[in-house]
Amino acid sequence: MTSSFTAFKAILGKDLRTELRTMRSLPAMILFAVTTFIIFRFGLDRTVLSGSLAGGVIWMTLLFAAILGINRIFLAEREEGGFDAIRLAPVDRSAMFLAKAAALFTYLVVLELIVVPTFALFFLPQWSGLIPMIPVLAGANLGLAVLGTLISSMAVNSRARDLLVPLLLLPLVVPLMIAATGATAPLLEPAGPTYDDYGTWLLVMALYDGIFCLVGYTVFEFLLED
């Protein structure tokens, strides 16, 4: 058997190299998010957002941008035979799950590196809440990456995958989004960040991430069966 870490590195490296070369997912995710901020700015007719409204706007935007990437994460495997190649190789299939989740996590980090400062430029009078947002972003990214990979692997063989991914993902991601907005809202108060229930929400996200990491790692092997 090839070591899982070798397979993980090979699959992740292949995915990142392909994305760097083709730019099929990230530019669309970024453009979607920035456009959504513009729509919010004019739709809400406000130049300043704070508290729960700011948290809601940023997390809804990131979630829907993430769906664009989630929809595409297994497309090459489906259309170019990657699933068969993996199934023929002496590798633990969960290495593919972890590599895909890591690729998605990386896309989300790159997305947020551009989109969160853009959000701050558009809506935040002061930026001191952004640094404590980093653990919240990391926790939500992990949950989205793991759950997104799991859902995408289930939907990829369906012709209706573009519909299935949001239909399956959105209900399951509600707890994560509640925790992420709950942790973010006090950080974006006009007077500066406060830390009400910050630790509790991070703990909720960690629990959520742990559960779906375990579920994904356990069931992914069976999802690849014919």
Add this chain to the structure above:
Amino acid sequence: MTEPAETAIRLSGLGRDYGDRIALDGVDLDLGAGRTLAVLGPNGSGKSTLLRILATLLRPGRGEVSVLGSDLPKENWKLRGRIGYLGHEPLLYEDLTGRENLEFQARLHGLDRDRAGARIEADLELMEMSRRADDRVSEFSAGMRQRIAICRAVLHRPDLLLLDEPDSNLDPEGRELARRLIGPAPGRTRVVVSHEPDRARAEAEQVLELTHGGRVVR
């Protein structure tokens, strides 16, 4: 149950359905190690289904299947890395180059960098693809894809070759080159699906002829 080493493939009453449609029905076979089996039959007779079952890519619906001493599907995992499969799809990533695709496969099969590099160079040379190996697969013709796909199928030096119309898209020169990697050779166990009965029979020690409904022609 472990098969003796001399038997590469043993099928007993193998069947597989897709919904209501029977793809394979009651296929029996014994293929010795080092021998070539030609699988013949019209379109839709279950040839590719048979090959995918042997490759562990499809689960058998009925009957018993033993490949290289492993009972399928419960011992699928034992066969990973021991089979070279060339199907209708080349199993190549369009946005990687031919060489990158082969390097990726080599890493999945646990070949170290030096050994993989030497094999890739040798196989590309053999298939006369060295000059174009650093172009993206999306820029290749169907024949060039097939040449790289053949390199992919044998890169890990499998114990069993499963070849679904391996000559498709290849020009006469390509077919000749491919014979060196996937053609009959002493000790090489092959199952070859073909639409050229005369050629297939000439190269095979055994023939399995299927008809519509996946039944064996007796």
